[in-house]
Amino acid sequence: MAVEFRGTVRQWRDDKPGGLAVVDVPADLVGQLGGRRQMRVSGTLEGAPFAGSTMLVAGGGLCVGVSRAALRAAGASVGDDVDLSISPAAGESGTRSHA
Structure with a gap:
């Protein structure tokens, strides 16, 4: 299931x-x-195909890494507001939780 x-x-x-x-x-x-x-x-990132990894953020958050190539493909850069639609990649269960 994708989250947007x-x-x-x-x-x-x-x-x-x-x-x-x-x-x-x-x-x-x-x-x-x-x-x-x-x-x-x-x-997708701004409608462009995208693949990345989530990372833990200090204080309890979660973020997703965005490569320079993905930013270029999306026509975006640091500081821009972007639309993402992501889901666990093939092989990721998306059911384990480490809070």
């Missing part, structure tokens, strides 16, 4: 400009993805 949301592309670490970009997953959707855990996801 809008989020802002941000730098994973402010001290590393040009490094990994991420979009935070809204807290109310984390459970629908299978809980707060790392997993491969696939779907």
